[in-house]
Amino acid sequence: MHTRGRRLRFTAVLALTVLTLTGFSTGRHHSHSRHGSSGGGGGCSSSSQDHDTSTSSGGSTSGSTHRSRPTYRSTPTATSSATARPLKDGTAVLKRCASVEDPYSTVEVRNPNGREALFTVKVTYKAGNGSTLADTTSQVSVPANGRATLRMAAAGTGALDRLDHCEVDPRATADR
Incomplete structure (x- = not known):
């Protein structure tokens, strides 16, 4: 029984860590009305987003910001002419x-x-x-x-x- 408690506690800490790293945090979710959403919050996070969890004074989430990570593209090769400007005569x-x-x-x-x-x-x-x-x-x-x-x-x-x-x-x- 003692091992089961440790596992449960480890699972809870792990879940909280995952939620924190993916942009979710406790106490910051907004409820959604049946006729649309009021405010932001919750939502899914993708690997191409970075959520800043800073807030404005007063602890409301209205001051939080959202920044996107740069998109990484493949480096063009010498054979790629899609980005090369056409030559002038x-x-x-x-x-x-x-x-x-x-x-x-x-x-x-x-x-x-x-x-x-x-x-x-x-x-x-x-x-x-x-x-x-x-x-x-x-x-x-x-x-x-x-x-x-x-x-x-x-x-x-x-x-x-x-x-x-x-x-x-x-x-x-x-x-x-």
């Missing part, structure tokens, strides 16, 4: 047009993004009468908020003797 400026002596055009590409990006650049080679001799595209990696110089080989080097001028697409397309 860069700008391309022709610095030098190809010629028979040097069959490369030089283009400067600027990156407006806060991270390194790969850009596609297009150069069009025009004859004196305005007709297109060739188009070439090339890609260049540009550092965050920086610029890079790209040398592009002219397509159809046989047409270089008829080349009058080069035109660069001012929009360097960001590789999405």
Whole structure:
């Protein structure tokens, strides 16, 4: 009989501890009327809540506060693109047009993004009468908020003797 009393007392203390840790306490429950609830109190606690048991002066529960614990989410990985902002297109400026002596055009590409990006650049080679001799595209990696110089080989080097001028697409397309 003596052991049974200790078990009962241990069970009561354990139950009170569990109730205290989960946000319930003795003497602080409010009764609920049949037509709705009057006041707060009682209720269930979840593992994502933290109940502050402090009260305002006078011992009423109207001054108690409720704070939520931060929600823990998985850390995004490098392969996750859901949170990454889409890249903005860069700008391309022709610095030098190809010629028979040097069959490369030089283009400067600027990156407006806060991270390194790969850009596609297009150069069009025009004859004196305005007709297109060739188009070439090339890609260049540009550092965050920086610029890079790209040398592009002219397509159809046989047409270089008829080349009058080069035109660069001012929009360097960001590789999405």
